């Protein structure tokens with residue numbers, strides 16, 4: 001419902017992440033109306049000029065078209081009125097944060113009969129829905145289509161496809177062009193289609209009371225919801241008393257300390273998906289999963305992409321890294337290694353009309369040039385990693401120990417090492433993989449252990465991770481390591497334990513499906529087992545749809561199925577999954593009885 005009579009005052013209160021050069025502002029939208037709980041009086045309206053700057057500057061969502069308005073109406077409703085709280089109420093579970101970790105914790109608790117509340121400061125759905133998995137995979141789908149179309153458009157291509165178009169009766173070749181604004185519009189449309197699942201209306205309907213505002217711990221058993229435009233301790237801020245709480249505040253992009261960068265119009269995942277014009281030149285700081293996915297996508301769309309790696313590309317298996325590098329180079333991506341960025345100069349700021357891209361000059365040294373060289377770009381994407389959101393949320397009041405950049409310190413039960421009534425899940429936790437399904441799985445562990453006396457262990461989790469480039473790069477292993485006190489610590493680098501493993505490898509160049517598809521012929525499946533046994537420790541797959549193939553190996557590791565079991569499992573012919581079976585057959589073949 002849209003009401004023009006409501007007076008909205010927008011107060012930007014930049015309360016968050018004071019220690020960092022990026023901050024997440026809290027918006028304040030004050031209404032003169034008084035109305036019943038959770039009634040949404042005013043909606044985000046497409047193309048509203050008064051709301052555009054609010055959505056773009058304060059929530060990093062732009063343009064305010066019909067799709068983004070629909071998204072915001074779900075995950076950050078205007079004029080949202082928090083549920084009424086009575087001081088006598090003790091919540092079974094209060095969850096601070098509304099990304100994958102927060103949504104799963106609070107909703108699962110509600111579904112299992114608990115009195116559950118979730119506090120959402122910015123956009124429910126967190127990074128994954130709004131500025132991570134969802135928009136990035138939508139772009140990668142278009143990039144894949146463009147790459148396929150370009151292959152098909154090559155003269156004398158092996159597929160027997162030819163495109164022509166009639167122009168005044170003459171036949172001319174078609175060119176494969178990319179309409180970048182259409183690519184971004186498709187992404188916004190699909191993101192808004194997915195949004196209702198994460199939205200406030202759905203959360204409330206499940207029985208998890210959704211509060212909008214910043215959650216601040218004020219004691220080991222209370223959280224105050226600092227409502228929009230108010231301060232901690234202001235009258236009428238809801239204060240939630242809890243039996244148990246979950247911290248699920250996620251993370252934010254880490255920004256390096258480089259001269260000129262803080263004032264430069266750089267891009268992170270938070271505003272990348274707002275682009276409306278394709279940058280001619282894109283420089284990506286970082287060479288991890290997010291960096292390489294976006295490198296491939298933007299190279300396919302036509303940007304000249306350069307990736308700055310501090311040391312090397314990705315981590316993990318060397319063969320896999322080489323294949324990914326080779327493929328991206330064929331796509332036109334340039335890699336510079338051992339890059340040190342000395343200075344970023346802003347030659348042109350970001351245009352007010354949003355169509356004009358900024359212009360920056362970077363002064364750098366790298367492996368092959370120790371004397372500084374300069375490089376210009378319209379888009380500087382900073383993707384060097386994440387910093388946990390753990391400061392300025394009152395963790396000290398709740399006696400919760402944390403590392404300021406890595407996050408909350410927890411034990412095998414996802415429980416704070418210093419306050420057993422408080423659990424932490426997802427990207428705000430130290431020494432765990434930062435993935436949506438990890439946040440979701442940790443949330444289930446936290447609910448079971450906090451409310452049902454469970455003893456589900458983090459060390460039992462087998463976690464797949466996928467980079468959705470073409471080909472995909474998928475890995476799986478047990479990723480949680482404990483110290484002598486039972487606290488989760490960083491997992492040792494793979495190379496230090498490599499010699500204790502037997503490795504079984506299948507090259508997809510001899511896989512019939514890969515041959516028939518003329519794709520993935522440089523792909524591979526590698527399964528490593530404890531030396532002298534068939535007990536699987538980890539697996540790496542490079543292939544299209546490797547993300548689907550890896551799930552079979554996760555199931556095997558989780559359920560103690562040996563590599564022999566994978567070899568004896570019938571796989572449909574012809575499938576890429578036969579590569580997994582092939583590793584098992586190598587193990588079986590080595591032990592065959594022979595006449």
Ligand SMILES: Cc1cc2nc3c(=O)[nH]c(=O)nc-3n(C[C@H](O)[C@H](O)[C@H](O)COP(=O)(O)OP(=O)(O)OC[C@H]3O[C@@H](n4cnc5c(N)ncnc54)[C@H](O)[C@@H]3O)c2cc1C
Nearest residue numbers: 097099100101121126127128132215250426427434435436
């Ligand atoms: C570009 C990109 C692509 C990615 N792709 C994938 C992928 O394909 N697959 C995958 O598994 N992972 C992917 N990830 C990682 C994934 O997005 C994160 O691991 C996931 O979103 C973490 O969920 P979370 O709930 O822990 O934290 P977040 O998603 O960060 O959510 C935290 C929430 O808490 C809120 N919050 C913070 N502080 C407070 C407070 N004090 N009070 C109330 N609320 C607060 C925030 O506003 C936010 O909504 C990607 C990440 C990026 C950046």
